[in-house]
Amino acid sequence: MTIAICIGCGCDDLHACWDEAAEHPCSWLAVDRDEGFGVCSVCHEHLERWNAGDREIAVPIDTERR
Numbered sequence: 001m002t003i004a005i006c007i008g009c010g011c012d013d014l015h016a017c018w019d020e021a022a023e024h025p026c027s028w029l030a031v032d033r034d035e036g037f038g039v040c041s042v043c044h045e046h047l048e049r050w051n052a053g054d055r056e057i058a059v060p061i062d063t064e065r066r
Contacts, residue, residue: 002036004028007050008043010059017042 003013006026011017016025019042030050031038037055039046046058 002033004031004036004038006040006043007037007057008046011040
């Protein structure tokens, strides 16, 4: 399985961020398992970019995690 990384915050399947509003770890709002990218529930403001086809991660990440 390809590990998906959030294009907003850089969290991934193995390193979820905390959703303060929901008081639990984030979940995927959109995810492309084949490409390994998604948008987590904390980063809903990045859905517009996602829907436009933008898969660039907005923050620097440790690519060794993949």
